[in-house]
Amino acid sequence: MSTSPTELLLIRHGETDWNRRQSFQGQIDVPLNERGLAQALRVGERLAGERFDALVASDLIRTRQTAAPLAEAQRLAPAFSAELREQAFGILEGLSFDDIKVRHPDEFALWARHDPDYALPGGAESRRRFHERVIGALQALGHQHPGARLAVVTHGGVLDMVWRSARNLPLTGPRECPIPNAGLNRLRLAPDGRFEILAWGEDAHVRDLA
Numbered sequence: 001m002s003t004s005p006t007e008l009l010l011i012r013h014g015e016t017d018w019n020r021r022q023s024f025q026g027q028i029d030v031p032l033n034e035r036g037l038a039q040a041l042r043v044g045e046r047l048a049g050e051r052f053d054a055l056v057a058s059d060l061i062r063t064r065q066t067a068a069p070l071a072e073a074q075r076l077a078p079a080f081s082a083e084l085r086e087q088a089f090g091i092l093e094g095l096s097f098d099d100i101k102v103r104h105p106d107e108f109a110l111w112a113r114h115d116p117d118y119a120l121p122g123g124a125e126s127r128r129r130f131h132e133r134v135i136g137a138l139q140a141l142g143h144q145h146p147g148a149r150l151a152v153v154t155h156g157g158v159l160d161m162v163w164r165s166a167r168n169l170p171l172t173g174p175r176e177c178p179i180p181n182a183g184l185n186r187l188r189l190a191p192d193g194r195f196e197i198l199a200w201g202e203d204a205h206v207r208d209l210a
Helices: 034-046 061-074 097-103 105-111 127-144 156-167
Strands: 006-012 054-058 079-081 149-154 184-189 195-202
Touching: 006 061, 006 127, 006 156, 034 061, 054 061, 061 149, 097 105, 127 149, 127 156, 127 184, 156 184, 156 195
Parallel strands: 006 149, 054 079, 054 149
Antiparallel strands: 006 184, 184 195
């Protein structure tokens, strides 16, 4: 087995209307909006000069749409994985923060404590379970593609879990890192499963899009 690290380019999906209105998307299958589709095209253009050995994406429509221009530019058939989906938020999915505070104030208060073992009603994942899922999925990709360069299109919550792992941060507390839509995040994944951040939140390629 190769002892070379795997290079990961983690890409957050483009913008959706639910991103714009700050609603919890979770695992609801929300498509990109017009700006998000333009961002996806820019991702493909930005990375056309780079070469990747494989392209993997969450199986939700917003990541599939973001991956499509990159797949065309790279002439790669993307693989899709449910393990790279956003966290499941149960009863909060589809609601804005204002709606949640009115309809589910008690559950929102518990969620806002950022207890990693708290799972919202309605089929949600705890943050700890979510972390285990996504880190395990990425480490498995590293084992399957040792020494390769992989592009992975995924979600903001997934990127937050990777940031915490790479920085050795606890699962408690709010998100601390910037995660722009269509942003590029470059990491090295060692054979022992450790992540090293090389660059984070690159979004110069989409900043001018209205």
